[in-house]
Amino acid sequence: MSARSLDFQPDDITPSEGDPDTWKCRCGNLTGIGPGFFHLEGTREVDPAREPWPSEEYLCPECGRVCKNGENGPVVVRRLHMDDVILL
Ligand SMILES: [Zn+2]
Numbered sequence: 001m002s003a004r005s006l007d008f009q010p011d012d013i014t015p016s017e018g019d020p021d022t023w024k025c026r027c028g029n030l031t032g033i034g035p036g037f038f039h040l041e042g043t044r045e046v047d048p049a050r051e052p053w054p055s056e057e058y059l060c061p062e063c064g065r066v067c068k069n070g071e072n073g074p075v076v077v078r079r080l081h082m083d084d085v086i087l088l
Helices: none
Strands: 013-016 019-025 038-041 057-059 065-070 073-079
Touching: 013 073, 019 073
Parallel strands: none
Antiparallel strands: 013 019, 038 057, 057 065, 065 073
16 A cells, blocks of 8 residues: 555646746646646546547646646646556
8 A cells, every 4th residue: 555645735736927838836847847747637648639638637747736727827636646647
């Protein structure tokens, strides 16, 4: 059994000042610098150009935090064990 904590807060992923399209995760992942944020459907990374993406969720592949892009920027809604995520 894993004892890893999967704590998260809704504001763990925030837009960069002056650039709402650039996000920064509390773990340090930053759009354009780190791996960025992947499109997620359930526990699977998807390519929205090739398949449905109704969840509109984004994954931070560094820490498993999952967010939706709300009117005021990203909102973290859950956090996954990366071992459980299927990447493209
Ligand atoms: Zn992260």
